[in-house]
Amino acid sequence: MILPEAGDLLTPAMAIDGFRLGCLVDASTGMVLASAQSEDAPAAPTAAAGAADLVNVLTLLNGKLATGEILEDVMITFSDSFFMVRPVGRDTEPRILLLVVADRHRTNLAMAHRSLRDLCASFPA
Amino acid sequence: MSQNSRRTRVRQLAESVWPGRTVNGYANLIAARLRRLADEGSTGMLPVAGRGDGAVFFRGGQVVNAESSRTSLPSPRTSGLAALGLTRREASHSPGAPGPPGPPGEGHPGEAGLVAARSVSRLTGMLELTELIIDALTELLSSESRYAKFRPAEVLPVGQGRPMPVEALLTEVQRRHEVQRQLAAVLTPDTAVARHPSLDPPAAQVSPTQWSLLARAGDGTTPRGLAMQLGRSVFGTTIEVYRLLELGLLVVPGRPPPPADGRLGTGISFIRAVSGERGSDALPAVS
Numbered sequence: 001m002i003l004p005e006a007g008d009l010l011t012p013a014m015a016i017d018g019f020r021l022g023c024l025v026d027a028s029t030g031m032v033l034a035s036a037q038s039e040d041a042p043a044a045p046t047a048a049a050g051a052a053d054l055v056n057v058l059t060l061l062n063g064k065l066a067t068g069e070i071l072e073d074v075m076i077t078f079s080d081s082f083f084m085v086r087p088v089g090r091d092t093e094p095r096i097l098l099l100v101v102a103d104r105h106r107t108n109l110a111m112a113h114r115s116l117r118d119l120c121a122s123f124p125a
Numbered sequence: 126m127s128q129n130s131r132r133t134r135v136r137q138l139a140e141s142v143w144p145g146r147t148v149n150g151y152a153n154l155i156a157a158r159l160r161r162l163a164d165e166g167s168t169g170m171l172p173v174a175g176r177g178d179g180a181v182f183f184r185g186g187q188v189v190n191a192e193s194s195r196t197s198l199p200s201p202r203t204s205g206l207a208a209l210g211l212t213r214r215e216a217s218h219s220p221g222a223p224g225p226p227g228p229p230g231e232g233h234p235g236e237a238g239l240v241a242a243r244s245v246s247r248l249t250g251m252l253e254l255t256e257l258i259i260d261a262l263t264e265l266l267s268s269e270s271r272y273a274k275f276r277p278a279e280v281l282p283v284g285q286g287r288p289m290p291v292e293a294l295l296t297e298v299q300r301r302h303e304v305q306r307q308l309a310a311v312l313t314p315d316t317a318v319a320r321h322p323s324l325d326p327p328a329a330q331v332s333p334t335q336w337s338l339l340a341r342a343g344d345g346t347t348p349r350g351l352a353m354q355l356g357r358s359v360f361g362t363t364i365e366v367y368r369l370l371e372l373g374l375l376v377v378p379g380r381p382p383p384p385a386d387g388r389l390g391t392g393i394s395f396i397r398a399v400s401g402e403r404g405s406d407a408l409p410a411v412s
Binding site: 001002003005006009024026028029030031033043045046048049050052053056059060062063064065066067068088089092093095096123 | 244248249252256301332361398
């Protein structure tokens with residue numbers, strides 16, 4: 001882990017029902033800054049790399065469309081899990097992404113979505 | 126800061142010990158040396174010479190700093206090579222530049238990180254410093270680099286940097302080399318780029334970082350040059366320049382324009398750059 005101190009920021013995400021993996025990811029380089037995981041978690045480097053790739057594609061889409069919009073979050077549903085990605089901070093160019101992977105059968109998506117939104121909003125600037 | 130002077134002095138140090146060449150160049154030898162220093166819990170400096178001259182600083186077997194003449198320094202204040210007299214003194218005192226490094230332990234931008242990263246701004250600040258250290262390591266661990274004799278020290282001149290485990294750093298450097306290999310057919314840190322001749326800003330939306338690159342891009346500009354100019358990571362800047370190529374806002378002079386769908390070959394994939402192994406660097410497992 002490159003920035004183990006950043007693990008503190010992930011602690012609230014671990015309270016989400018069905019939590020499997022949480023990562024803070026450098027959006028620009030795809031580097032994992034910190035991670036927390038349960039025993040059945042997917043590989044953090046691969047999940048984080050996928051999150052960064054997703055956001056990069058969506059940023060490219062946004063850049064091409066030039067609508068002036070800002071990416072708020074990404075929610076992906078797999079057969080057994082949810083992948084949720086949200087930029088941390090309120091900058092127009094967020095540097096850090098929060099990725100949470102949760103067990104689909106134990107997670108209320110709406111509640112998890114709300115938890116992540118509140119969590120990111122609660123990070124001190 | 127004079128990079129030529131630093132390169133010369135570090136090369137002189139490196140020439141004192143010249144390891145045998147391997148099939149894959151010297152990078153594996155340097156990685157092995159870093160692992161051994163970690164195992165021994167070493168404190169001191171490992172000079173590295175070659176395409177990117179510089180040094181890796183250890184404390185207690187963990188890396189606290191790395192510098193390369195081909196990447197940006199966090200600031201003159203954090204330069205361990207300057208404190209050891211391996212750079213020209215006057216360069217550290219250029220107008221507007223902070224003074225030379227203070228006494229060991231006096232303070233360091235990463236020192237706050239030893240407490241905790243409880244705010245986004247602090248985390249971002251730690252990331253910026255860490256990014257430049259990993260950027261230097263990525264350059265130093267190229268196949269053309271060679272290490273010199275390790276110089277042990279009781280106290281490092283770079284203050285209380287945030288220690289990082291060698292194995293995590295080597296994994297990250299390997300991932301970055303893989304990303305660079307993906308981009309190599311289109312763009313390297315030393316590829317000259319230029320603004321698109323018919324650049325139409327309202328036709329695309331760019332981030333402030335990308336805009337700062339666009340504003341500085343001219344004939345012969347390279348990602349490395351932009352990074353050094355802005356004090357940013359060469360690796361990160363190369364990726365941002367590639368994204369500007371994808372958006373059609375920058376071009377590589379002399380190369381045919383990208384196809385209508387804007388795709389530049391296979392593009393960047395961070396997933397392809399990581400191995401399939403399960404991560405082991407996480408917080409303790411939760412039930």
